[in-house]
Amino acid sequence: xxxxxxxxxxxxxxxxxxxxxxxxxxxxxxxxxxxxxxxxxxxxxxxxxxxxxxxxxxxxxxxxxxxxxxxxxxxxxxxxxxxxxxxxxxxxxxxxxxxxxxxxxxxxxxxxxxxxxxxxxxxxxxxxxxxxxxxxxxxxxxxxxxxxxxxxxxxxxxxxxxxxxxxxxxxxxxxxxxxxxxxxxxxxxxxxxxxxxxxxxxxxxxxxxxxxxxxxxxxxxxxxxxxxxxxxxxxxxxxxxxxxxxxxxxxxxxxxxxxxxxxxxxxxxxxxxxxxxxxxxxxxxxxxxxxxxxxxxxxxxxxxxxxxxxxxxxxxxxxxxxxxxxxxxxxxxxxxxxxxxxxxxxxxxxxxxxx
Amino acid sequence: xxxxxxxxxxxxxxxxxxxxxxxxxxxxxxxxxxxxxxxxxxxxxxxxxxxxxxxxxxxxxxxxxxxxxxxxxxxxxxxxxxxxxxxxxxxxxxxxxxxxxxxxxxxxxxxxxxxxxxxxxxxxxxxxxxxxxxxxxxxxxxxxxxxxxxxxxxxxxxxxxxxxxxxxxxxxxxxxxxxxxxxxxxxxxxxxxxxxxxxxxxxxxxxxxxxxxxxxxxxxxxxxxxxxxxxxxxxxxxxxxxxxxxxxxxxxxxx
Numbered sequence: 001x002x003x004x005x006x007x008x009x010x011x012x013x014x015x016x017x018x019x020x021x022x023x024x025x026x027x028x029x030x031x032x033x034x035x036x037x038x039x040x041x042x043x044x045x046x047x048x049x050x051x052x053x054x055x056x057x058x059x060x061x062x063x064x065x066x067x068x069x070x071x072x073x074x075x076x077x078x079x080x081x082x083x084x085x086x087x088x089x090x091x092x093x094x095x096x097x098x099x100x101x102x103x104x105x106x107x108x109x110x111x112x113x114x115x116x117x118x119x120x121x122x123x124x125x126x127x128x129x130x131x132x133x134x135x136x137x138x139x140x141x142x143x144x145x146x147x148x149x150x151x152x153x154x155x156x157x158x159x160x161x162x163x164x165x166x167x168x169x170x171x172x173x174x175x176x177x178x179x180x181x182x183x184x185x186x187x188x189x190x191x192x193x194x195x196x197x198x199x200x201x202x203x204x205x206x207x208x209x210x211x212x213x214x215x216x217x218x219x220x221x222x223x224x225x226x227x228x229x230x231x232x233x234x235x236x237x238x239x240x241x242x243x244x245x246x247x248x249x250x251x252x253x254x255x256x257x258x259x260x261x262x263x264x265x266x267x268x269x270x271x272x273x274x275x276x277x278x279x280x281x282x283x284x285x286x287x288x289x290x291x292x293x294x295x296x297x298x299x300x301x302x303x304x305x306x307x308x309x310x311x312x313x314x315x316x317x318x319x320x321x322x323x324x325x326x327x328x329x330x331x332x333x334x335x336x337x338x339x340x341x342x343x344x345x346x347x348x349x350x351x352x353x354x355x
Numbered sequence: 356x357x358x359x360x361x362x363x364x365x366x367x368x369x370x371x372x373x374x375x376x377x378x379x380x381x382x383x384x385x386x387x388x389x390x391x392x393x394x395x396x397x398x399x400x401x402x403x404x405x406x407x408x409x410x411x412x413x414x415x416x417x418x419x420x421x422x423x424x425x426x427x428x429x430x431x432x433x434x435x436x437x438x439x440x441x442x443x444x445x446x447x448x449x450x451x452x453x454x455x456x457x458x459x460x461x462x463x464x465x466x467x468x469x470x471x472x473x474x475x476x477x478x479x480x481x482x483x484x485x486x487x488x489x490x491x492x493x494x495x496x497x498x499x500x501x502x503x504x505x506x507x508x509x510x511x512x513x514x515x516x517x518x519x520x521x522x523x524x525x526x527x528x529x530x531x532x533x534x535x536x537x538x539x540x541x542x543x544x545x546x547x548x549x550x551x552x553x554x555x556x557x558x559x560x561x562x563x564x565x566x567x568x569x570x571x572x573x574x575x576x577x578x579x580x581x582x583x584x585x586x587x588x589x590x591x592x593x594x595x596x597x598x599x600x601x602x603x604x605x606x607x608x609x610x
Contacts, residue, residue, distance in 0.1 A: 099442030237456055239442045240500075246405060248504065249429025249457045294443035 016298045019291070023302055027309035031081065035073050037316035039323055042069065079209035079217065080311040080329070083270040084280055086221045088307020089228060090263040091281025092288065092299050096235035097259050098165060101289075104281040105267040107172040108260060109149035111278075112179035114271035115202060116186075117145020122197050123186045138201065139213065139272035143220070146268030149175050154260055163256045165242070204275035204330025206315050213273050220269030224262040228300050231259055235296040277330045279337025280307050286344060356380060357402055357514070357545060361411035364397050364569075372397045372408070372569045381511060381545040383561025384537050386577075388550055390590050394569035395549040396518055402547060403434050403516045415514065429457035431508050433501035437519040438494070447480040447488070447496045448472065454503035467506040468499075475499035476531055491528030494520065498532055502539075510543035517548040521555065533559040553607045557581055565589045581607055 029044075035051075036042040042050075042065055050069045053059065087105070094103045105111070121141035129137050153175050157168035187198060234255040237245035246252050270277075288302035311329070314336070318327040357379040364372035372394040379385045379402070387395045400406045402413055404420040413420045415432070433454070441450070451468045458467075472478045475498045480488065485496060498520070505513040517536060521529040529552070537559045540546040550556045556563055557577040565572040565580060567589045573580050583594045586607060593610040 096442070101443065233456055233459065236453060239445060240450070240453055241436070241439050241442075243405070243434075243436055244439055246425075247403065247429065247432070247434040248453070249425040249427075251425060289443065293449070294445055295449065 016292065016295075019298070020301050020305065023305045023309075027081075027305050030309040030313050031077065034077055034080075034312035034316040035069055038068070038073060038319045040065070040068055075209035075211065075214060076206040076315060077312045078214055079206040079273060080315040081308045082214070082217055082221060083206065083274045083277060084284075084311025084314075085304040085308035086217075086224065086266045086270045087277065087280040087311075088284030089224065089300060089304040090267045091307075092285035092296070092303035093224075093228070093231060093235065093259050093263055094281070095285050096231075096238060096296055096299070097256065098169065099238060099241075101286065102282065105263050106176070106278075106281070107169060108264060109153050109172055109175045109179060110146045110264055110267045111271055111276055112176040112183070113149025114142040114146040114268060115276060116149070116179045116183045117141035117143070118201050118272075118275075119183045119186045119190075119198050120145070122194050122201070123190045136212075138197075139216075142272035143268045145179075146271055147264050149179055150260065150264035150268075154257070162253060165256075200328065201275050202330070203328030204277040204333075205326075205328050206274045206311075207326065209273070217269045217273045221266040224266035225304075227258065227262055228304075231255065232296045232300060235259075235300075239294060275328075275330055277311070278334045279341065280311060280333055283337050283340055284310065286341075356416055357413065357547070358417075359402065359411065359413040362398070362401055362408045362413065363410045364394070364401065364406075364408050370569055372401070374398065374411075374569075374571060377402075377564070377571075379545060379547060379562075381543055382540060384533075384540045384546045384548055384559050386548050386550050386556040386560035386563045387566065388553065388556055388563055388589070389566035389572070392568075393566040393589070395566055397569075398566070399434075399516055399518050399547060399549050403432060403514075404428050405434065416512075426457060429504070431505070431512050432514040432516070433504040434516040434518065435494075435498055435501045435520050437522055438490075439497050441485055444484055444486050447477060447483050447485055447499075450485050450496050451477075451499045451503050454500035455506075457504060458507070467503050471499040471503035471506055472496075474502050475535055491524045494524060495528065495531060498535060502535070505539075505544070510539070513539070514545040515539055515547070517546070519549050519551065522551055529555060553581060553586070557604055557606075578605055581605055583607075583610070 032044040032047050035047045036044055046065060047069060049059070050066045053066060090105045094105055094107065095101055097103070098107070118138050118141055121138045125141060126134055126137060153168060153171045154163060156171040157163050159167065187195065190198060234245065234250045234252070237248045237250045240248075242252060284303040284306040285299055287306050288299045291302065292298050311333075314332050315329050318329045318332045321327055321332075359374065359377040362372055362374045362377070363370065387398060389395050401408050404415070404423060407421060415423065448468055451472055454471065455467055469478070472481065475495050477492065477495045477499050480492060480496060485493060488496065501515065505515065515536060520532050520536075524532070533548075533555060536546050536548060540561070548560070550560075560577055562575065563577050563580045564574045565585055572589045573585045581596065583596055586592075586594045594607045595610045597606050597608065599606050
């Protein structure tokens with residue numbers, strides 16, 4: 001087994017803090033690039049000028065560029081950043097909790113529950129609701145579905161007051177299948193128009209970003225972001241094993257419940273706002289560990305920043321690849337993330353085979 | 356000082372631990388012996404505060420274990436399991452540094468890590484990926500981790516539990532680990548070890564508890580306890596006891 005294959009850096013030239021600053025800078029640069037990409041191309045300095053204009057720090061260029069950036073691109077790019085950051089952070093936390101580099105919030109049923117909630121609302125609920133509520137109904141139902149399925153998974157995995165990680169995985173698989181079956185049943189009953197809505201929802205998009213959606217997603221994500229630094233110690237101890245973490249004084253049951261509930265809340269909101277966006281939650285923590293090792297003091301913030309950098313770029317690519325049409329962002333992340341993940345898996349397998 | 360009374364643990368309708376009284380003094384390694392399923396590891400977990408008995412009580416320094424806060428306990432009691440598999444790759448010194456988690460915010464983590472690695476004889480493994488080490492090296496790195504956890508704790512206050520620490524290790528690693536534990540005990544620490552090798556136990560332990568079916572078969576110093584008769588009662592096999600001509604200890608070999 002080669003050392004590089006297990007991603008343990010030999011020397012640490014700089015501290016985590018400096019590396020995080022660099023990563024944050026890269027994320028900001030990605031943001032400027034992403035805001036400039038689209039049907040009308042705007043160079044990064046032009047983007048910067050438009051962004052600073054309302055603050056009186058620069059003069060806006062004449063023309064439609066300000067409006068394009070502020071009304072069309074900023075909301076969806078911010079949502080992409082927020083969703084990407086949440087998915088990256090939540091993925092890192094789930095992988096640490098399950099002690100498994102393949103884990104992601106989807107295992108808990110967050111995505112399947114969200115899909116069930118959304119599809120239920122599209123097929124059955126919307127017609128029953130008063131018109132003013134309809135724009136937010138799908139997202140709201142997805143959020144509730146995500147929370148509900150996660151709680152069911154946790155409840156089933158609990159035995160004699162302890163949440164068993166292995167049972168959590170099994171319960172996750174079972175409820176994912178059940179939610180998937182129920183979703184299929186609703187899809188089967190849907191009409192053509194509803195099918196279209198469902199299809200686009202499941203492929204994910206940040207095009208529906210409005211200030212209200214952004215605010216709601218941010219509020220749901222905030223507890224996870226604030227609590228993340230307090231999860232670091234426990235997740236680091238868990239690298240050693242559950243028993244080892246317990247003897248190091250980590251309140252392990254509190255850690256599991258706290259982490260899962262915060263993740264479900266944040267990812268549920270991200271899924272509700274942007275649909276199913278796969279692979280970010282797996283790829284971002286992997287990249288973070290490849291860069292500087294598995295210490296969660298680094299992995300958690302780095303995964304959040306990597307996710308927040310990647311998703312706006314993916315959204316920008318989704319806007320231009322098949323212009324004037326627009327690709328669903330979830331389709332794109334799966335298209336890029338799948339091969340990346342396969343390469344990672346193959347490399348690891350060869351390394352384990354000693355080849 | 357560890358004390359326990361009327362410990363009972365039942366699993367699946369079977370009493371896997373039933374011990375009326377026990378007291379463990381600091382200053383020497385207390386060895387727990389017995390065949391598989393004798394309740395050794397269950398007893399260790401109860402005494403280490405990892406699990407609560409179904410009935411009965413255990414005390415650490417006069418205070419019931421259930422009343423210790425997890426953090427306070429972790430700052431003076433460390434547990435070395437038989438084998439640890441890491442969830443993610445870490446370097447040897449990163450593993451050892453995790454032993455300092457209960458002391459977060461206190462001074463000198465790097466010194467503690469270095470001192471613990473020297474004491475466990477793994478200073479040369481600094482920078483190595485834990486997953487690429489041999490089983491014996493990994494276990495000694497884990498030993499350094501629990502030593503780091505107890506670094507800075509007055510010897511008389513520190514309690515070290517070893518749960519089959521040497522199973523599956525080769526001879527040099529077995530002795531290296533037990534020698535470090537015995538040195539800690541001589542310095543005044545309380546050390547409790549679950550062991551399988553009778554001769555290893557005789558060599559390093561001050562007191563032995565021999566168990567079978569969750570119950571005490573015998574307890575005492577190795578020379579008194581390790582007789583063919585008691586060993587047959589616990590393990591059900593015939594042994595021969597021969598004196599060690601060099602060191603004046605006893606050796607047990609299958610009859």
